[in-house]
Amino acid sequence: MSGSNNAQAGQMAISFKLNAKEYNLTISANERLLDLIRNRLGLIGTKEGCGGGECGACTIIMNGQAVNSCIIPAARADGAEILTVEGLSGGMENELHPLQKTFLEKGAIQCGYCTPGMLLSAKALLDQNEGKEISRELIKEGISGNICRCTGYQKIVDAIYTYARERKGIE
Amino acid sequence: MLFIPMLGKEKALNKGKGEKMKFSNLGKETPILDGLEKVTGRARYVPDLKVEGMLHGRILRSPYPHARLKKVDISKAERISGVRDIITGKKVSQHKFGPMVPDWVILPDDKVRFHGDEVAAVAATSEESAAEALSLIEVEYEVLPAVFDPELAMAEEAPLLYEEKENNIATTFYVHKGDVDKALAGSEIVFEETYQTNQVYQAYMETMAAVAAPGDYERLTMWLSTQIPSMSRLRYAEALEICAEDLRIIKPHVGGGFGAKFEYKAHILAAVLARRTGSPVRMVNNREEDFRAGNPRVPMKIWIKLGLAKDGTLLAKDTRIIAGNGARTVYAPAITSTACYRIDSLYKFKNVRSTGYTVYTNTIPTSCFRGFGNAQMHFAMESALDTICHQYNLDPIKIRQQNGVTPGFTSIHGWEIKSCALKECLDKAVEESNWYDKKKEPAEKSPVKKGIGVAICNHVSGNRPFFKPFDGSSALVRLTPEGKAIVFTGEADIGQGMNTAFALIAAEAVGLDVKNVRTAAVDTDISPFGLGSFATRGTTIGGRAVYEAAVNLKKQLLEHLARVYEKKIEQITINEGQIYFDDQEDPITVAKAIQTISYTLGGTSLVGHGVFVPETVLPDENKYGNVSPAYPFGCHIAEVEVDTETGRARLLNYWAVHDVGRVINKQTLEGQVEGGVMMGAGWALGEDMVVKEGKLLNPNFHDYCLPTAMDTPRGRIYSYFLESGDPNGPFGAKGIGEPSLNPVPAAIANAVFDAVGVRVKNLPITPEKILEGLASA
Amino acid sequence: MTWENYYMPLTTGEAIELLVEKQGKARIIAGGTDLMVQHRSDPLNVRALIDIGRIPGLKEIREDSRRIYIGASVTHSQIVNSALLKKKGRVLVEAARTVGAPQIRNVGTVGGNVVNAQPAADTAIALTALDARIHILSGDGEFEKPVIDTFLGPGKSCIDPSKELVTAFSYSIPGPGERSCFARLARRESLALPIVNLGLWLCLEEDDHILKDIRIAVGPMSTVPFRARETEALLKGVLLDKAVIEKAGRSISDEVTPRDSFRGSADFKKQMIGVILKRSLESALEGKGVDSDEREQ
Numbered sequence A: 001m002s003g004s005n006n007a008q009a010g011q012m013a014i015s016f017k018l019n020a021k022e023y024n025l026t027i028s029a030n031e032r033l034l035d036l037i038r039n040r041l042g043l044i045g046t047k048e049g050c051g052g053g054e055c056g057a058c059t060i061i062m063n064g065q066a067v068n069s070c071i072i073p074a075a076r077a078d079g080a081e082i083l084t085v086e087g088l089s090g091g092m093e094n095e096l097h098p099l100q101k102t103f104l105e106k107g108a109i110q111c112g113y114c115t116p117g118m119l120l121s122a123k124a125l126l127d128q129n130e131g132k133e134i135s136r137e138l139i140k141e142g143i144s145g146n147i148c149r150c151t152g153y154q155k156i157v158d159a160i161y162t163y164a165r166e167r168k169g170i171e
Numbered sequence B: 001m002l003f004i005p006m007l008g009k010e011k012a013l014n015k016g017k018g019e020k021m022k023f024s025n026l027g028k029e030t031p032i033l034d035g036l037e038k039v040t041g042r043a044r045y046v047p048d049l050k051v052e053g054m055l056h057g058r059i060l061r062s063p064y065p066h067a068r069l070k071k072v073d074i075s076k077a078e079r080i081s082g083v084r085d086i087i088t089g090k091k092v093s094q095h096k097f098g099p100m101v102p103d104w105v106i107l108p109d110d111k112v113r114f115h116g117d118e119v120a121a122v123a124a125t126s127e128e129s130a131a132e133a134l135s136l137i138e139v140e141y142e143v144l145p146a147v148f149d150p151e152l153a154m155a156e157e158a159p160l161l162y163e164e165k166e167n168n169i170a171t172t173f174y175v176h177k178g179d180v181d182k183a184l185a186g187s188e189i190v191f192e193e194t195y196q197t198n199q200v201y202q203a204y205m206e207t208m209a210a211v212a213a214p215g216d217y218e219r220l221t222m223w224l225s226t227q228i229p230s231m232s233r234l235r236y237a238e239a240l241e242i243c244a245e246d247l248r249i250i251k252p253h254v255g256g257g258f259g260a261k262f263e264y265k266a267h268i269l270a271a272v273l274a275r276r277t278g279s280p281v282r283m284v285n286n287r288e289e290d291f292r293a294g295n296p297r298v299p300m301k302i303w304i305k306l307g308l309a310k311d312g313t314l315l316a317k318d319t320r321i322i323a324g325n326g327a328r329t330v331y332a333p334a335i336t337s338t339a340c341y342r343i344d345s346l347y348k349f350k351n352v353r354s355t356g357y358t359v360y361t362n363t364i365p366t367s368c369f370r371g372f373g374n375a376q377m378h379f380a381m382e383s384a385l386d387t388i389c390h391q392y393n394l395d396p397i398k399i400r401q402q403n404g405v406t407p408g409f410t411s412i413h414g415w416e417i418k419s420c421a422l423k424e425c426l427d428k429a430v431e432e433s434n435w436y437d438k439k440k441e442p443a444e445k446s447p448v449k450k451g452i453g454v455a456i457c458n459h460v461s462g463n464r465p466f467f468k469p470f471d472g473s474s475a476l477v478r479l480t481p482e483g484k485a486i487v488f489t490g491e492a493d494i495g496q497g498m499n500t501a502f503a504l505i506a507a508e509a510v511g512l513d514v515k516n517v518r519t520a521a522v523d524t525d526i527s528p529f530g531l532g533s534f535a536t537r538g539t540t541i542g543g544r545a546v547y548e549a550a551v552n553l554k555k556q557l558l559e560h561l562a563r564v565y566e567k568k569i570e571q572i573t574i575n576e577g578q579i580y581f582d583d584q585e586d587p588i589t590v591a592k593a594i595q596t597i598s599y600t601l602g603g604t605s606l607v608g609h610g611v612f613v614p615e616t617v618l619p620d621e622n623k624y625g626n627v628s629p630a631y632p633f634g635c636h637i638a639e640v641e642v643d644t645e646t647g648r649a650r651l652l653n654y655w656a657v658h659d660v661g662r663v664i665n666k667q668t669l670e671g672q673v674e675g676g677v678m679m680g681a682g683w684a685l686g687e688d689m690v691v692k693e694g695k696l697l698n699p700n701f702h703d704y705c706l707p708t709a710m711d712t713p714r715g716r717i718y719s720y721f722l723e724s725g726d727p728n729g730p731f732g733a734k735g736i737g738e739p740s741l742n743p744v745p746a747a748i749a750n751a752v753f754d755a756v757g758v759r760v761k762n763l764p765i766t767p768e769k770i771l772e773g774l775a776s777a
Numbered sequence C: 001m002t003w004e005n006y007y008m009p010l011t012t013g014e015a016i017e018l019l020v021e022k023q024g025k026a027r028i029i030a031g032g033t034d035l036m037v038q039h040r041s042d043p044l045n046v047r048a049l050i051d052i053g054r055i056p057g058l059k060e061i062r063e064d065s066r067r068i069y070i071g072a073s074v075t076h077s078q079i080v081n082s083a084l085l086k087k088k089g090r091v092l093v094e095a096a097r098t099v100g101a102p103q104i105r106n107v108g109t110v111g112g113n114v115v116n117a118q119p120a121a122d123t124a125i126a127l128t129a130l131d132a133r134i135h136i137l138s139g140d141g142e143f144e145k146p147v148i149d150t151f152l153g154p155g156k157s158c159i160d161p162s163k164e165l166v167t168a169f170s171y172s173i174p175g176p177g178e179r180s181c182f183a184r185l186a187r188r189e190s191l192a193l194p195i196v197n198l199g200l201w202l203c204l205e206e207d208d209h210i211l212k213d214i215r216i217a218v219g220p221m222s223t224v225p226f227r228a229r230e231t232e233a234l235l236k237g238v239l240l241d242k243a244v245i246e247k248a249g250r251s252i253s254d255e256v257t258p259r260d261s262f263r264g265s266a267d268f269k270k271q272m273i274g275v276i277l278k279r280s281l282e283s284a285l286e287g288k289g290v291d292s293d294e295r296e297q
C-alpha cells in the first residue's frame, strides 16, 4: 500500500517527480495538489481560477494527462510524474517549448492568467495524438476545459494548430 | 485618401500633405512584450505575491438581501488561534465616501443591503484560521423587506435602501435637444419598443485581489489587481482618511478586468486590517464571492421610440431607461447616462430626448463592463433599426450609411467627429461577408436555418466627464545609458497589450527598435498620474502622452548628439536604434551614443516628459460638450445557425471591421476584436446572472456559462482595420477595447431574426425564447 | 474536521479491509471530481479517504464470451478511447465524451458517476440504457444487481461508499441488429451539465425496421435516471418509420415528469426530450450508432 501515514496525525510522506525533479515531502492528508504546488513548492505559474474544476487555470499534466490540480488531493501525487508550466521547456532557463513560442508569436496570450493551464492542455492533447493529424475541432475540444476570457480562443487555436502542423512537417 | 485598409505588412502612408511616411514599428504583428513571463508562468499577479509576515484576510458577507444588523458578536471568533484582528462596523469609522455617490462605508454598522454585502473582516495567520473565525462570528440579523427589480423599486410602496433616496432613485439623467415631440409628429415612420439587457459578469480569470502592507514613513503600500492605480489611490486615501501621498499603489500583472476592477471594498478592508495589525494583509476573493460581490454589468430596461422619414432618414429618438444600480453606487449613474446619449453621436440625429434612472435595489452593486452602457443601448438601437428595416422594407446597410456620422460632423451633443471611416467599415463588412449574396440565399430545408445580421457602433477614446478635474495623461520615457528605453505611465495594462502599444509608439517616435523598449509596471511612487484603463482611452490618450514624451526625449537626444559629436541637429537622423550623420558613412548605435552622452552628464539617463490634455469639453447642463479627443467606429456582421427544434443559436462566422485611426499593433488589435466578439456572443447567447429573491443562483463557472473554445464560431472571426488617421491620437490611433463588443449582441439578435423570424428583445437569446417566438409565429 | 488519513490501496481486498476497520468513518474516493467539489461547500465528515485509483483491476475494460466489463475506476477518457467500447458500447462512449471537459474526463470515473446518483449523470444514463449490472464488494462479500436499482433519489444511491466498493459494471455483448446512441442538450458545448440527456439502445429485426426491443433512459426527468417504459412499450414490435418516430417523441414528452430547475423549466425539458428522442431514433434508422461486430470500424 502506498501513501500510508506518518506518526503525526493528518500528515503523510509522499514522493513524486515534478518537472523532472524528485521530491520527498511530508504533506497534510487533506491538502489540495494546487496548494502543494503553489504554496509549498512556490511554483506560482499554476493559477487558481475557480477552485472547482470549472475553468482549467490550475491545469497540470499528471502521468501524461491534463488534470485540474484544484480538485485533486495532494496525496495522490505520491508516485506520480507531474509537469507544470515551469517544467514545460525541459528546465532550460532561457529556452521555450515550441508551444510556448507559438503562443507568444501568434498572440495567443493577453492577460496571461489562463496561459499556463492552456499550454498544458495543449501539450497533453498533442502528446496523446503524436503522429496524428489534428483538426481545429479536436484542438477546440482539447482546450475546452480551459476558460479564456480575453482572446476569444481564436489565436490560441491557431497557435496550437500551427505548431501541430509544423511538428508533422506540414506547411 | 483618408483611410487605407491595413493588412499587416508595412505600408507607405499618405499623411495628407502628400508626404510619404513609412513606419518601422507600427502596423505589424508585434507579440506582446511581457509575453515571455506569461508563457513561462513567471508573471506575478497579486494572488502570487508573498510578503514576509503576510496575514490572510477574509470577509464575512451577508446571507440576506436586506437586514438590520442587530448584533455582531466576534468573541468566539477572536479566540481562534492565529486570528490577529476582526473588524465590524462598530470598530471602524462610519464616514461616507464613494466613487460617484457617497453611499459607501468601510463596514456598515446599521444594515446590510445585498446578499454578499460586507459585514465583518478577519485577518489571520492562515487561510484556515481566517475561515474558521468567519464561521464563528455570530450575527443577529433582522430581516427587512427587500426589492430586487429596479422598476418595482421605484414604486411608492417599495422598501427604501437609503432613507434619503426617494423612490430608491440614486440619480436621474435627462437630456433633450431639438424638439422630439414635434419631430415624431412629423415622422412618416414611428417605431416604439422596449428592450432589456441582463446582468452579466466580467469573469476576468484573476479574481479581485489586494495585498496591503505597512511600509516606511508610516506609509501603506498596496499591490492591487486594478484598472485604476492612480485614481484608486485618491479614493482609498479618502476612505482611509489619510493623505494620498501616504499610499503607494503598485499594479503588477493583472488577470483581466473588463471594467470590474475599479474601486473595491475588499481592497479597502485589506488596507484597514493592515494598518490596524501593522502586518501585510492579503485579500483575494474566491470565485463565488467574486460573483456575489463583484461589480457586474448594469442591467437596463430601455424603451425607445424612433421617428423616421419614409426614405429611412432618422428624425427623432426618444428613450427612457431604468437601470439597476444595485445596493450601492459604483459607476452605474455614469453608465446610465452613457446609455442615454452616447449613441446619439453615431447617427446624424437632430432631435433626441432621453431620461435615465439609476435605481437602488437589494442586489449586487453594478458597474463598468466593456461598453459602459453604450453596449446596452447598441442592443436596443441596432435591434430597433433592424426591425424598422424589416417592417418598412428598407435596406439595413443603406439606412446606416445614410444616417451615420461622417468626418467633420459635429453631433447634436457637440461631439466633434474628426476622423471617421464608418461608411467604409460598412462597405468592407458587406464585401467581406458577401452580405447581399447571403441575403438572397433561399431558406434551408432542414430544421437548422442560417441567418445574417448587421450592427454598427461608435464609442469614445477617453471620456471627459468621467473624472471631473481633467481627462488627459502624462508619461516619461527614460533612455538609459545602456541604450534601452523605459516608458513610465500611470495607465494600466490589464492584459490588453497596452504596454506593448506604448513601447511601439515610443520606439517609433524616437527611432528605436521596439526590442529595446519596455513599459514599466505602474507604481504610483514612480509613475506619472494616469487615470487608468476605461473609456477605451489607453492607446489614444495614454499613447499620445507617451508619444509626446518620446518626442521630447528625441529632442534632448538630438541636442546632446549635436553637442557631443559636434554636428548640427539637421545632420542627424535616428532610425531603428541607429544614428546617422549625413557626413558619415556608418551609423552609430543609440546605445553607444547615449553611453557617451551620459558620461558627460554624470551618468544620468535622458528623460523625456510628455503631457497630453486633449481639447475636450466637459458637457454643460444641457449635456453639450465634446467628451473625447477621438471617436472610433465599426461595423459587425454575424452569421448564425438556429436549430428550430431545440431553439439553439450558434455562430457560424463573424466579420468585424473597425476604424481604429491607425494600426499600432495588428496582433493585439485582432486579439481585442476576437475577445470582444466572443464576450459579446457569450452575453447575447446565454450568459446570465440568475438572481432569485436577491440571491445569485449561479455563482460559479459551471452554471454561469461563459463561452468555451467549442462555442466559438464554426468558421472564424474575421477582423479588418481601417485607418482614418485621427488628428489627436498618437500617429492617428483610436481605441478598440469597447467598440469590439458594442455591436455584438445586436448583430447576433439581427442574425437570429434573419434566420428564423424571431425577434428576441431581452437578452440573452435563449433556446426557450427562440422556441417561444417560433411557437407564436 | 476533514480527513486525517488518505490511503491508496493496491487491491480491492485492502480497500475492503480499510472500510471495515474504519467502521463507516472512511469513504471511497475515485477521481474525486464530485467529492472534492462537494467537500468545498459541505465538508466531508470522515476520518479517512480511500483512493481506489491504484487498484489495477478496477481500471480495466474487458469482455468475456457473453459480457463486457468496465471497472469502476475506469475514467471517462478511457471509455472515450476504448476500441472495444467504440465497437460494442457506443452509447457509453458518446455519453462519456460529453462529460465536463478533458480534465474532468481524465479523472472522473464511471463508478463515481453512478454512485453520485445524479438524475442526469451522463454515463449512468448510458449504463441504464444498456441495462448494465453493477458489481459490488463489501465486508459481507460480493453481489450484483441492475444499475438502475441503485438510484434512490437525487444524489442518493443505495451504495454506501463508507461500506461498499463498486468493482465493475457489466452488460451483454451486443448481438446482430443492436444499436445504441446517446444525445444531450446543454447550454454550451463543453463544461456543461445537460438540460436533458438520453441513452438509447435498440434491437432491430434483420433487414427491416421492426423494433424487436428498445430501452430508453433519460435524465433529468425524475429523481433518478429514468427508463421511459411507456414509450418503450409503444415502440416495441413496431415498424420504425417517420410517423412512429413523431409519435414516440410526443409520447416521451408526456411520459416524463421533470422539474423546473435552474437549467430549464419542466415544459422546456419535456419538449426537448421529445426532440432528442426523435433525432436519436432517426439516426438509428439511418444505420448510425450500430453496435456489435457488424459495424465497420
Ligand SMILES: Cc1cc2nc3c(=O)[nH]c(=O)nc-3n(C[C@H](O)[C@H](O)[C@H](O)COP(=O)(O)OP(=O)(O)OC[C@H]3O[C@@H](n4cnc5c(N)ncnc54)[C@H](O)[C@@H]3O)c2cc1C
Residues within 6 Å of the ligand: A052, A053, A054, B702, C027, C028, C029, C030, C031, C032, C033, C034, C035, C036, C037, C052, C072, C073, C098, C099, C100, C101, C104, C107, C108, C109, C110, C111, C112, C113, C114, C115, C116, C120, C121, C122, C123, C159, C160, C161, C164, C165, C166, C167, C191, C192, C193, C194
Ligand atoms: C467541472 C465539472 C464538470 C462535470 N461535468 C459533468 C457532466 O457533464 N456530466 C456528468 O455526468 N458529470 C459531470 N461532473 C461530475 C463528475 O465529474 C462525474 O460524476 C464523475 O464521473 C464522478 O466520478 P469521480 O470518480 O470523480 O467520483 P468521486 O468524486 O471520486 O466520487 C463520487 C461518489 O462516488 C463514491 N464512489 C466513487 N467510486 C466508488 C466506488 N468504486 N465504490 C463506491 N463508491 C464510490 C464516492 O464516495 C462519492 O460518493 C462534472 C464535475 C465537474 C467538477
